[in-house]
Amino acid sequence: MSRRNGLLLIGALLIALGFLGSYLLGRAEPYEEVIKHGPSPEARSNRYLAAEHFLRKQGIAVERADSLARLKTLPSRGQTLLLLGSRYNMTPQQTDRLLAWTAQGGHLVVVAERLWDKEQGKSGDLLLDTLSIEQYESADLPETEPEQADSPAAAQHPADTEKNHYPTLTQLYLQNETAPAYIGFDTEFHLADPKNQAYAWANSADSTHLLQLYYGEGLVTVMTDAWIWQNDKIDRYDNAWLLWYLTQDSRVTMLYRAEHDSLATLLWRHYRLAIGALLLLIIAAVWHLGMRQGPIRQPASHSRRQLLEHLRASAEFIVRHNGQKALMRGLQIDIQRRARRRHPGFDKLDVAQQWHIIGRLSRMPASAISRAMRPLPNERLSASEFTRQVAHLQTLRNAL
Template identity: 55%
Template sequence: MSRRTLWWVGALIALLLGALTVFLYLKAKPYQEEVDHGPSPSAQANPYLAAELFLRERGLMVSHAESLAVLPEIDPRRHTLLLFNDRSRMTPRQVEQVLNWTRAGGRLVFVAESLWDEQSKQSNDLLLDRVQLHQSLSKDLKDLPADVAPDRFPKLTKLYLEDEDAPAYAGFDTDFHLDDPKNLAQAWANSAKATHMMQLPYSLGSITVVTDAELWKNNIISQYDNAWLLWYLSADTDVTLIYNTEHDGLLTLLWRYFPQAIVALLALIGLWLWHVGVRHGPLQLPAPSGRRQLQEHLRASADFLLRHNGQQALLQALQQDVLRRARRRHPGFDQLNVAEQWLALSRLTRQPTRAISQALSPVPNRRISSADFCRQVAHLQTLRNTL
């Protein structure tokens, strides 16, 4: 191919690329697309992360913990303690510790966890019983009178403040109701039918009880005036938020990542328990080697045969042994009659014919005495040993 041809081919390719570029430029339009990757790992680990960030934006110092172990380190003056954790295992000592902290000037906000039991006159929430407030189900309350004007937002909780024309709205769970039988509360917030927040003074401090804290979690704190209400309860103070985060336990993590090792460990533990298990009776010591003699084995075998087969079987076995040896010593022994066999045995053993006849006579079916049995056995052994 000539140089001129190569030049034309290159120009054609460049022209095609230029035309393609112009076409894409005219047809392609840029656009923006938002991809939702879900909550960040920090938001998943901390359900109140948005609440903490909101309070920090308002200039408050916010920290969080998972237990009351940090309480001795917190100065109650100008400090708010938010108890949003599970308190089912809270001890009376911890309850007294929290209340003493509040008496010294702290602000306490906690969630009522149990319903009031009229029969036992208590609930399973020790802290709620100590502040003498009761929680019940809203469905158990009496219906409002018919002449009461209907509420525009019956599912929202309204907090009325002084010098404000309109209330603040919060999204509390309306299934629960707080009751103040001692008239200790100085402020409260209600929905159309029930009360969901109460505030009462407590010596130098104050206590706020709410029916739930779900309205301050990441996904719904931005709704209504939920965020503002949390700031209102903790304004001009430092804040410590105590709640439980759900972590997998050690056993769960071990089973998730090392199931084979756990199964092997359980098997070894089972074998060890079986090995060291208590035996039903004392451990039998092995017999000393000095007692293991051939004579004892033979005697034990003879006793066993005597018990199970009887005298007749032993005597017949000896008689057959004697006759078998006689056949080896005297050819044609089987062709002789009984008398001739006895004579042949008399010559071979040099025993009288009478002794041979007594030894080889048929064994009776009845049991014979031990003396006769021993005498019969001795005669047969004598004949067998001489053949």
């Protein structure tokens, strides 16, 4: 093929590709596709991130706290503290400090963590036990529960007498409102106020999920759960509205960790390298102390290892590690084995018959057989008694 023909062929191919591309572009239709990558790393690490953003959009100042040490500098008045972290290991001193902060004018929002134990007269939740608030499982309540009205006000709302079309949702009525707010609390739990301290509450069809009571100059809101404000649930029902209602006209501090760290946790958190170096030092010291010191002892000569020494050493080893009963029990088993060989069906006989057969075969009195084959005592025998018993067993075995 000449050079000219090759250029013409390449040009024709380029023109054909141009027409094909123009045709395909004319047939193509643009479209949009949304690819969901899931929650951001910040949302995965903070289950209440959406709640923070929601409050800030309402013009409410929000800050985070990782421990109750924040109370030392946190003012009480004009503050709402959302205690969202676990209080399982909270100390009595921390509980007193938290209630003292509330009594000075703060608003504490807390979640009931444990069920009331009627036998012990407490739940183990130091904060709720101090406030005399009890939590039960809704399934354990009598049919007359709850006793409170479905209104956070002192008076019964007229709509309370109507049929509840949403029994699994918690209804919160406000004064001068004709319709309630619906909150998605977990209906498996119920809050009880045996001392009638609460001035406001919210109920589902069968249980109470929110109580408000005054404490000193402050306010405490107790809820059965705070899951309603997590990222995947805050947009349901009126969950977000309840968060705004409880925190309006105040600054908000969201406390994620209320537990008291143990000494070991604090040491590992702040002195990890020092602890690692100390462990290496301990390992090196144990290795050094475990090394042999001095010359290695040479093994004894084979010429002095007589059979009697082997037997004595073996017996001493068995007595030292397994006790006297192991030696005597071995002799008793050997006696039974020899009797089994000489009398077929020996194992099927009861103990008295077996002793009778052993006495007949050995031609020894029944008292000697009983003394030799009776169960071994638990207490340690004296050296003379042990020797006597072993000699007696050996005599009986040799007679068989």
